[in-house]
Amino acid sequence: MAVIEVEALHKEFRRLRGGRTIAVDGLDLAVPYGGVFGFLGPNGAGKTTTIRCALGLVKPTAGRTRVLDAEANRLHTVIDRIGSIVETPTFFPTFSGRRNLRLLGRVDGIGAAAVEQVLERVGLAERGDDIFKNYSLGMKQRLGIAAALLREPELLILDEPANGLDPAGIKEVRQLLRSLADEGRTVFLSSHLLGEVQQICDRVAILARGKCIAQGEVADVLSRGQAARMVVKVENIDGALQVLTGAGFDANVERDEILVTAPASDGARISRTLALKRIYVAELRPMEVSLEDVFLQLTEGGS
Amino acid sequence: MRLVGVELRRAFARRLTKLVIVVSIAGIVAAGLAVYFHSNRTTAEISPAAPKIEDVKNRAIQDCVNGGSLDFPTPPTALPPVGSAQRAGACQNLVDQLQFNQAVDKRFHVTQLADVLQHVSAFAAIIAWLLGSSLVGAEWRSGSMATLLTWEPRRIRVTMAKAFAAVVAAFLIVMVLQGLLVGALYPAARFRGSTAGATNEFWRSLSYLGLRSGGLAAGAALIAFSVASIGRSTAAALGAGFGYLALVEGALLGALVPSSRPWLIVRNAVVFITDRRGFDVPGRSPEQAGLLLLGYALGFLLIAALVNLRRDVN
Ligand SMILES: Nc1ncnc2c1ncn2[C@@H]1O[C@H](COP(=O)(O)OP(=O)(O)OP(=O)(O)O)[C@@H](O)[C@H]1O
Numbered sequence: 001m002a003v004i005e006v007e008a009l010h011k012e013f014r015r016l017r018g019g020r021t022i023a024v025d026g027l028d029l030a031v032p033y034g035g036v037f038g039f040l041g042p043n044g045a046g047k048t049t050t051i052r053c054a055l056g057l058v059k060p061t062a063g064r065t066r067v068l069d070a071e072a073n074r075l076h077t078v079i080d081r082i083g084s085i086v087e088t089p090t091f092f093p094t095f096s097g098r099r100n101l102r103l104l105g106r107v108d109g110i111g112a113a114a115v116e117q118v119l120e121r122v123g124l125a126e127r128g129d130d131i132f133k134n135y136s137l138g139m140k141q142r143l144g145i146a147a148a149l150l151r152e153p154e155l156l157i158l159d160e161p162a163n164g165l166d167p168a169g170i171k172e173v174r175q176l177l178r179s180l181a182d183e184g185r186t187v188f189l190s191s192h193l194l195g196e197v198q199q200i201c202d203r204v205a206i207l208a209r210g211k212c213i214a215q216g217e218v219a220d221v222l223s224r225g226q227a228a229r230m231v232v233k234v235e236n237i238d239g240a241l242q243v244l245t246g247a248g249f250d251a252n253v254e255r256d257e258i259l260v261t262a263p264a265s266d267g268a269r270i271s272r273t274l275a276l277k278r279i280y281v282a283e284l285r286p287m288e289v290s291l292e293d294v295f296l297q298l299t300e301g302g303s
Numbered sequence: 304m305r306l307v308g309v310e311l312r313r314a315f316a317r318r319l320t321k322l323v324i325v326v327s328i329a330g331i332v333a334a335g336l337a338v339y340f341h342s343n344r345t346t347a348e349i350s351p352a353a354p355k356i357e358d359v360k361n362r363a364i365q366d367c368v369n370g371g372s373l374d375f376p377t378p379p380t381a382l383p384p385v386g387s388a389q390r391a392g393a394c395q396n397l398v399d400q401l402q403f404n405q406a407v408d409k410r411f412h413v414t415q416l417a418d419v420l421q422h423v424s425a426f427a428a429i430i431a432w433l434l435g436s437s438l439v440g441a442e443w444r445s446g447s448m449a450t451l452l453t454w455e456p457r458r459i460r461v462t463m464a465k466a467f468a469a470v471v472a473a474f475l476i477v478m479v480l481q482g483l484l485v486g487a488l489y490p491a492a493r494f495r496g497s498t499a500g501a502t503n504e505f506w507r508s509l510s511y512l513g514l515r516s517g518g519l520a521a522g523a524a525l526i527a528f529s530v531a532s533i534g535r536s537t538a539a540a541l542g543a544g545f546g547y548l549a550l551v552e553g554a555l556l557g558a559l560v561p562s563s564r565p566w567l568i569v570r571n572a573v574v575f576i577t578d579r580r581g582f583d584v585p586g587r588s589p590e591q592a593g594l595l596l597l598g599y600a601l602g603f604l605l606i607a608a609l610v611n612l613r614r615d616v617n
Pocket residue numbers: 013014021022023024041042043044045046047048049050191192617
């Protein structure tokens with residue numbers, strides 16, 4: 001069973017002077033219960049639009065979304081189990097962060113104590129009485145996360161929650177999201193910074209121009225790139241290249257490095273081959289594949 | 304419902320609401336003091352004026368009997384024709400109503416409170432329009448509406464709760480301010496003016512007038528709220544409101560299409576408040592005018608709720 005199901009979702013926006021923007025173009029998505037799910041894609045890929053559709057803010061042109069088994073028109077039956085941030089969190093600008101949260105909480109009968117708890121958890125307790133308008137971008141983001149946590153939701157839908165946070169803040173949020181997932185909640189996290197979320201996600205979906213181009217466990221998606229490669233650094237590049245190709249390796253030069261198509265377990269063999277010809281390895285390591293690389297490959301192939 | 308309570312709290316916690324209340328109270332205190340000190344005439348100063356009042360009155364009655372044009376708030380057609388036996392009596396009544404003594408006697412009369420409230424009602428309606436439209440306009444502008452909708456996705460509920468808060472806030476504020484205004488002006492009449500005519504009947508009709516003013520403000524807040532919900536901005540509601548009332552009602556329909564007059568907002572609002580049955584919409588009672596305005600306001604709210612039901616929220 002999936003917490004979020006998206007089926008053939010399609011959303012077009014009409015532009016003022018004719019023409020249309022296709023924001024989401026036949027998207028299928030199934031987010032399983034538990035863990036952190038990364039919803040990745042470059043600017044304008046349609047992440048926010050998909051989230052808006054799922055939260056009932058925007059009506060799909062075609063297709064449907066289900067969240068916690070509720071269709072969009074039954075969303076209110078499950079909304080108190082969902083915490084969300086859509087783009088930069090927006091609250092009443094001339095009210096303090098604390099008052100904004102208390103007003104929201106009151107709709108559900110959530111008391112002041114719970115508000116203090118979430119403010120504490122996102123590190124805003126001391127600045128809780130400042131008015132929202134005067135918060136820094138990172139503080140607004142923190143207040144948004146606090147609001148999302150207020151109902152102790154089992155599903156968090158967070159649209160770029162680390163946007164505007166400083167490095168320490170990003171790390172804090174990462175730990176927070178991980179701990180939320182470890183408590184058994186499902187975290188659905190969108191981001192255009194692929195490397196950023198690679199570390200905390202269990203599963204990802206990669207979105208480009210409104211379509212899903214890869215979906216699955218992080219390791220699977222990563223291995224969808226080309227075969228593993230090793231990076232070799234030596235002084236005598238030309239000589240080393242000759243030796244390696246002579247020994248049957250598939251190798252080529254990129255800038256001042258040699259890239260050898262081979263798994264990391266072949267490291268010893270590479271180093272021995274070169275040493276026998278008196279070429280000594282200065283650096284030998286497996287080439288790291290990042291979601292970014294995979295993403296670039298996938299989108300280049302697609303266009 | 305909790306959402307309604309939250310919206311009421313929000314309405315009263317807003318800066319604009321507080322500003323309106325503070326400025327109004329300052330104005331009321333200033334008016335109370337000004338009238339108190341202005342209404343400072345000794346009886347010695349008044350008594351020489353007494354015969355003059357009679358003179359002015361008699362001249363006005365004579366003028367009326369002769370068919371002179373009166374810019375009095377009673378339609379000339381309502382008087383018996385010139386030369387008929389009833390004309391003199393009717394003119395006498397008319398002039399009596401005009402309280403000529405107040406024109407000469409500069410003291411503050413408690414009966415003038417009715418006039419004051421009538422004039423204040425237009426001001427109250429404008430304030431209510433501002434409060435009602437900005438209550439929802441500001442939320443669309445800041446984007447906090449989207450946040451609320453991720454908390455309570457049933458849009459009709461959200462619209463209705465906010466509309467209710469706008470109406471209740473406008474009504475309560477206007478009622479309390481009117482109470483304060485009467486309280487601020489009363490000492491001028493009691494200690495330095497005249498309380499003649501302050502019968503139970505007078506207070507009853509003054510209360511009813513105050514209630515109608517509060518009702519008008521509530522209606523104005525509701526229509527403004529609805530227009531601002533449809534336009535998703537405060538400015539849209541202010542612009543549309545004044546544009547419509549001034550240009551469409553005032554200039555176009557009112558002047559060019561006389562048959563539309565019984566259905567215009569401003570004319571019905573005037574009837575609703577002043578109870579001048581002859582002029583703006585002949586034969587319409589304040590209650591009828593009030594019902595018509597209520598119908599309009601609910602119509603606007605219905606349109607606003609339906610329009611926002613399916614629109615995208617960004
Ligand atoms: N209300 C709207 N009206 C018109 N076009 C829109 C609207 N909202 C989004 N779009 C368009 O839809 C496309 C997808 O936008 P969306 O905000 O979903 O992207 P995103 O993946 O969230 O990007 P980012 O990483 O920059 O947040 C963009 O081309 C955008 O211009």
